Amino acid sequence: MVTHAVEAVDLVKTYPAGRKNPPLRALDGLTVSVPEGVVLGLLGPNGAGKSTTVKILTTLSRADSGTAHVAGYDVNCDQDKVRHAIGYVPQKSSSDPMATGLENLVLSGRIFGLPRAEAVQRARELLAGFGLAEHAGRPVKTYSGGMQRKLDVALGLVHRPRVLFLDEPTTGLDPEARADLWNEVLRLSGQEGLTVLLTTHYLEEADRLAGQLAIVDHGKIVAEGTPESLKASLRGDSVQVELVDPDTDGTIRLLLRQLPGVGEIVVEGNTLRARVDRGATAVPAVLGLLEDKEIPVVAVTVSRPSLDDVYLQHTGRSFKVAEAAG
Numbered sequence: 001m002v003t004h005a006v007e008a009v010d011l012v013k014t015y016p017a018g019r020k021n022p023p024l025r026a027l028d029g030l031t032v033s034v035p036e037g038v039v040l041g042l043l044g045p046n047g048a049g050k051s052t053t054v055k056i057l058t059t060l061s062r063a064d065s066g067t068a069h070v071a072g073y074d075v076n077c078d079q080d081k082v083r084h085a086i087g088y089v090p091q092k093s094s095s096d097p098m099a100t101g102l103e104n105l106v107l108s109g110r111i112f113g114l115p116r117a118e119a120v121q122r123a124r125e126l127l128a129g130f131g132l133a134e135h136a137g138r139p140v141k142t143y144s145g146g147m148q149r150k151l152d153v154a155l156g157l158v159h160r161p162r163v164l165f166l167d168e169p170t171t172g173l174d175p176e177a178r179a180d181l182w183n184e185v186l187r188l189s190g191q192e193g194l195t196v197l198l199t200t201h202y203l204e205e206a207d208r209l210a211g212q213l214a215i216v217d218h219g220k221i222v223a224e225g226t227p228e229s230l231k232a233s234l235r236g237d238s239v240q241v242e243l244v245d246p247d248t249d250g251t252i253r254l255l256l257r258q259l260p261g262v263g264e265i266v267v268e269g270n271t272l273r274a275r276v277d278r279g280a281t282a283v284p285a286v287l288g289l290l291e292d293k294e295i296p297v298v299a300v301t302v303s304r305p306s307l308d309d310v311y312l313q314h315t316g317r318s319f320k321v322a323e324a325a326g
């Protein structure tokens with residue numbers, strides 16, 4: 001039997017939106033669960049409701065209705081037990097920039113009730129685990145962005161939680177630091193059996209890091225599964241047409257739409273992305289049509305469906321377009 005480290009059912013959360021406006025429904029019946037030892041990615045564009053979900057699950061906010069259990073405890077009735085069972089790494093760092101990495105970790109351990117010697121030992125263990133041992137004595141303000149983020153994660157682990165919440169853990173990090181942090185999270189989950197719920201609006205992060213994905217849109221989960229199963233559930237291929245000039249009046253989109261086997265088409269700047277039944281037959285047809293109409297093309301590429309295609313399938317819009325809309 002699968003035991004769930006996190007179980008949220010039908011969460012609704014509204015925020016006041018000013019006197020003349022109806023309340024904003026940030027969560028609209030969100031249901032999600034995370035099996036023990038799994039890294040679950042909550043993927044959605046800005047404003048989808050990811051942070052609100054995390055705040056409710058970490059007892060920082062209360063849902064208007066619905067239920068949630070974390071590590072078996074009710075987030076409303078057993079708040080202290082939940083707080084001891086979880087680690088929470090918020091979007092904004094909670095470390096003291098003037099204190100050293102070691103001091104930050106020891107203080108955090110003391111706050112969780114560890115005796116001083118034990119807090120120091122745990123701090124040193126975490127610094128070593130995250131490759132920060134040689135920087136233990138430096139003020140955090142001198143750390144690189146990647147080092148600071150690793151320290152943030154270490155701070156969330158001081159009290160050996162069973163479930164770790166990471167709210168957009170790699171926002172603002174360069175690709176190398178991002179990959180480094182992904183490896184740390186995978187190590188924690190693989191070797192230490194930690195359950196991780198992370199929020200992200202990076203499709204690549206969701207694809208690479210999450211064993212399970214839940215796609216959030218307008219306060220609801222619209223699709224769930226492993227990244228592979230979600231992509232495999234889409235038939236056909238994705239064809240990308242890069243034009244010399246943008247399709248400002250939508251003519252090219254309409255033309256392509258008429259070809260047999262071509263499904264939804266998304267336009268992003270000079271690029272048109274179409275779902276097609278078979279890439280191998282669609283590419284020559286697309287190229288032939290555009291050549292006939294003397295429409296200049298930079299490139300046409302075909303690929304297997306991506307998470308962006310999965311998102312499009314379930315929400316009717318491309319992830320980038322949803323992000324830009326906020």
Ligand SMILES: Nc1ncnc2c1ncn2[C@@H]1O[C@H](COP(=O)(O)OP(=O)(O)OP(=O)(O)O)[C@@H](O)[C@H]1O
Binds near residue numbers: 050
């Ligand atoms: N304290 C608040 N008061 C009013 N509205 C809020 C508050 N917190 C969040 N919201 C609104 O609720 C919706 C969901 O916000 P939330 O922060 O959960 O989204 P998100 O998916 O985490 O987005 P992001 O990726 O930008 O962090 C948004 O429309 C947001 O503006």
